Structure formats: C-alpha cells, structure tokens
Amino acid sequence: MTATTATRAHARLRPLGATSARWESGFWGDVHDRTRDVTIPQIWSSLSDPAVSPGLTNFRIAAGLAQGEHTGPPFMDGDFYKWLEAAIARLETDPDPELAARIEEVARLIASVQREDGYLHTPTIISTRNHQDAIELADRFNFETYNLGHLITAGVRHYEVTGSTTLLDAARKAAGFLEDLATNKPLELARSAICPSHYMAVIDLYRATGDEQYLRLSEAFVRVRDDFEGGDDNQDRLPVREQTVVAGHAVRANYLYAGLADLVAETGDEELEAVLERLWRDVVDTKLYITGGAGALYDGASPDGSPWQDQISRVHQAYGRAYQLPHTTAHNESCANIGLILWGERMLSLTADAGYADVIEQVAFNSLLSSISLAGSEYFYTNPLRQVRELPYPLRRPGDTAIHPTPPPPPSDERLREPYLSCFCCPPNIARTLARFHERAASLGEDGLYVHLYGGSRLDVTTDDGRRLALREDGEYPWSGRLTFTVTDASSSRSLSGSAAGSGIPLHLRVPGWSSGATLTVNGEPVAVSAPGTYTRVEREWTAGDVVELTLPMPxxxxxxxxxxxxxxxxxxxxxxxxxxxxxxxxxxxxxxxxxxxxxxxxxxxxxxxxxxxxxxxxxxxxxxxxxxxxxxxxxxxxxxxxxxxxxxxxxxxxxxxxxxxxxxxxxxxxxx
Known part of the structure; x- marks a missing residue:
C-alpha cells in the first residue's frame, strides 16, 4: 500500500496506513498490544458505565433512549469521539467483528442525535428535548466546534477503515454546519473556535472525499479568526501571520498550528509555512521541557501582551515566557504534549526535516508515556518534573477544571494516575495517539522511504511505479542503540514479468539529534553516516535478505x-x-x-x-x-x-x-x- 491519500501536493512526505507500517515487536510493539488489550477496552468500560462516566449516557438521553439531564463537562462529546477514533484504529490493526459491530452501533447512535443542519452537541440537544432554553454557541466554553472537529475526524477514520458512511455522512453534515457559521455567523464561529480540532478535521474530510469545499472551509476558518479581536489565551489577539512567539493555552496553540500545517500541505502557502517554522522554533528553543512537555503554567496572564492592564489576557494551561519552566508546578497537560506530536508530524511531512522527528521522539518516550501507567489503565492530566512531600498549597488534580471544580485535592505526595478523570479529555486522546502510533514510524516520499522512529516496526511500501520494499526492524531500542533492518521483500514492476530485478527504493534512516558516532552497514559493508539530526540515505537495488544495521551509541x-x-x-x-x-x-x-x-x-x-x-x-x-x-x-x-x-x-x-x-x-x- 502507498500513502493513505493522494492529496498533500505540497508535502514532501506522505503518511503510511496500518497495512504499510506496524509496530510488531519490541518497545512500541508492547505498547501497541497494551493499548489494544487494556487501554481501549478500559476507557470504553468507563464511558459506557453510567456509574463512572456520562459519556455514552448523554448520547442515549439525547437520542430519547433514556431520560435525564446532561452531566459532565461540555466537551464530553469530543472525548467520546476520541475514544471512538482509538477503537477504529484498533479495528484497523487488529480486526475484531465484535468491536466492528459495537463501533457501527455507536456510529448510528451518534448520527441519530445530529440535527438536520449538522449541529450536534448533547448538552444543547438534551436541553431542547427537555423543553429547556438552549442556544447553540451561547458560551465559547461549551466547546461545540471542538466536539464537531473530533466527530469529523472519527467519521473520516470510520469510513477509511470500514467503508461505512454512517459516520462519514454525519461528518459531512457537521462540516456543513461549520460552513454555514463561517458564511453567516463568522463572529460566533471565531469566538467559539477554541481547542480548534476542526482545522485538522476538515482537511481530513477533504482528503477522504476529494471535495474542495472542505479545503475552502479550512481557509475560511483562518480568515474568520484573523478578523476576530480576541486574546492570547486562544491565540487570536493577532492574525496568525503576524505571530512571532507562541503564547496562551498550549493545547489550543498546538492544535491550531497543526491545522495550519495541514492547510499548507494542500495550498503550498510558503508565508504561512515560514510562520509555523518560526513558532515551532520558539517552542523548541525556549519553552519545551526536556521531557517534551509543553505548556508550563497552570494559570497565568499575558503580561507582555499589552502595556495597559485592561488589555491583559487571562491565560490558562499556558505557554509562559521564554525559559519559564517550573518543575513542581509544571502543567504539561497530556493533551498539549499530544498536540505537539500532531503539529510536529505535519511539519515533518512538509519538510522531511529530521529535527521534527527528534521532537516527536522526545515527547513520545517521555511526556506521552508518562501520562499513562505502565499497566495502561491509569492516567495523568498533568506531567510535572518534580513531585515533593507536604506542599503548603494544593496543586490541581488531574480531574480539576476551572469550569467544573472538584473537591479539594489530596496532599501533593498522593498525586497519582487515576483510571477516570472528571475532566476526561486526556485519556482518550492518549488512547487514540498510541492506537495510531504506527503512523509515526515512517513516511513515503518521492525520493524514498523515511524511517522516523525506532522500536520494533514492520514496514511494507509500494511506490506508484510498482517498486516494493518491505523491512523488519529488530533490536531493543530505546535500551540499546543497535538496530537491524532486514529486507523481507523487494520487487519492481520488472520483476513481475519474470526478471530478478529488486527494488531500488532509497531508504532514509534518521540519525537522532541526540546521537554521536553513529555507524551503518549494509550486509556488513560500512556506509557513510550523515550528521546527527538528519536522515542517512541508503540507495541500492534491494533484495530479500539484505541486512542494514544502524548503531547509535548511547552514552x-x-x-x-x-x-x-x-x-x-x-x-x-x-x-x-x-x-x-x-x-x-x-x-x-x-x-x-x-x-x-x-x-x-x-x-x-x-x-x-x-x-x-x-x-x-x-x-x-x-x-x-x-x-x-x-x-x-x-x-x-x-x-x-x-x-x-x-x-x-x-x-x-x-x-x-x-x-x-x-x-x-x-x-x-x-x-x-
């Protein structure tokens, strides 16, 4: 299989689906198995149990299958969709008829709740069903566009994996609602566009359907945002092209910039790409924790936004000033760290610059995996760099939010991962990220196969002209730097007619930026290695049985x-x-x-x-x-x-x-x- 879509005309690299990239062994193979066997089922157990979570119950009430009021945070719908995306990814890598049936049943339930105009937000729909006043987009912190964005993403994935249009039709209708807002109610859209998952989502929909109205809608999102006078918390104080540093809510920032990178991949907007590169460097060079954690501050303000006190923005879960990186009070929300992976992989796709893969790896092996227990069933909302005994003040627990306060937290030395958080945005986000982590292993470009991350992959790609290269990675990365890639199949269109010709797909192996003294051999013969933080290109006619050995010293x-x-x-x-x-x-x-x-x-x-x-x-x-x-x-x-x-x-x-x-x-x- 080649890349998942023929779009991304202005990206150097295209992602690989589950038939082309898998974590089959080693470190990430174990994580994949744990995600499949523990994390995804455990989250469903929580979401489907009314005694634990209102996630499924809210949809049942909205559909008229149960009686009651909406409970839980207003972004609960989006969290439910994120779990659905994780389950669909599991279905792609590990087919399961029972799971497939459950997903289709859930998809039908979701579709049954949606209004004809495409709007779907269970708090509003339940209030309407209960004959209570309910107006869409009445409060920006209802997260309606965030929820709709995740609905669209889940709908696209459901269609791509199963061929079912149940949720894809709902995704199209949701995009239609957003398009109506962009056209007729731009102020309401701009004000409500926090945690902008819908930027990435409509590009996903464009790529799945080929319908350019969704690409135009993505461009409209940017125009609407640029015309809105907002604040630093949601990155809408300035038009995106005028931004020079990253400020405000870290999840919202990373989602926004990931969505803009998707747009660049389709339009080739060089000015916008340069803005994103500048903002990325601001984060990586001055605001990123050594663990890859992003968003240092629990709560703060924007003291540098304006000299006038009445213009200072409140900033929540925020990137602070350059080098403002506290340890014990570090926020580093798990969703922000995931957002940085989303942004980074899109920049990697645009540029084929190994530096982006370095950061993805930094986040993945540290702050991403710290957010979930080794058992795969408990979660952190925040990821501090220091935890100490007997603090004289409470730190926010994982379940606390400014909108829905929970009881006072326990002593700080009791801060542990929890199986369910009242603010449940992070666990299903962790699940969908790990369930789709095989997509970060490698990419295919016009000049060959790029291997980004190591830890037990199996890769199998075919180019448009019929050349095929299949590789199996063996080793004990990240505990050992000795990596072996064995060619398990290599062929070309010529060999299909009976010749013995192999595949000449160039192989690009990332030499991590942290490494020094890397060596490379092919069938025992030394090959020159490029500098750290780049890809080493190996070009030859591959045949089955060829062995590439990359050694990364790990002092x-x-x-x-x-x-x-x-x-x-x-x-x-x-x-x-x-x-x-x-x-x-x-x-x-x-x-x-x-x-x-x-x-x-x-x-x-x-x-x-x-x-x-x-x-x-x-x-x-x-x-x-x-x-x-x-x-x-x-x-x-x-x-x-x-x-x-x-x-x-x-x-x-x-x-x-x-x-x-x-x-x-x-x-x-x-x-x-």
Missing part, C-alpha cells in the same frame, strides 16, 4: 539548562538515548530525602536491568552525593558544616515514575563540582 548524558531557566540553575538532568531519567524516593536509601541527592560532576552511570510494575526497563545507577539535611520549617537557615557522604542510588525512566505508589520524584538534581 549517558548529563545535561544543563539555559541560564534563564531559573529553576534549573546549578542542576542537571540525565538522559540516555531518547529516554530522560528521574529519581524517585522509592529508590533512595533509608533516611535520605529527595532534596539531599546531588550529582557529582564526572559521575559514572551504569545501565542496569530493572522491573517496575512488571515492565522491563533499563535503570541507571550512580554514586550520588548526599547533601546535609535542612530544617523543613525554616525559610532560610545556616548551611550545615557537615561532611558530604555518598550513596548508591538508582534513576529510572521518567515515563515509569509514579507506578509504585505515592512518593517524591525529580528530573533535575543539584550539581556538585
């Missing part, structure tokens, strides 16, 4: 932060390959507190096999410096004149933290010279 790296990242002053973080490490109180000697552990300059770190919650990981052991203890009650105190001691400590992958009960954790550690 432990001790990293410092920029001088303006104040919370990391005189501290270091530890990374090996793509994996960032942290220390947990569970791995400290008795009597040693988290804040006493320091790293000595030049310390040696030894990789060791370990198991956490039944999952294999590679931990790092080192002799840490143990600093003197301090009086927890004193704001300032004399430095104790105590001899420093050392102790053997263990660091674990950041994504694995919080799986052994309540405790403290830190990515950044003091440095002792």
């Amino acid at each position: 432990v790296r001790v990293l410092r932060a920029h001088r303006l990242a104040e919370e990391a002053t005189n501290q270091v973080a530890v990374r090996r390959g793509p994996v960032v490490y942290c220390i947990e109180s569970a791995d400290l000697p008795e009597g040693v507190a988290l804040e006493q552990v320091a790293v000595r300059r030049g310390a040696a770190f030894t990789p060791v096999e370990a198991e956490i919650a039944g999952r294999r990981v590679v931990a790092l052991e080192t002799d840490a410096v143990i600093l003197p203890g301090a009086d927890d009650d004193a704001l300032y105190d004399d430095l104790a004149d105590t001899e420093l001691t050392t102790a053997r400590v263990r660091l674990v992958p950041y994504f694995a933290w919080g799986n052994r009960g309540a405790g403290e954790m830190s990515v950044w550690l003091p440095l002792v010279w």
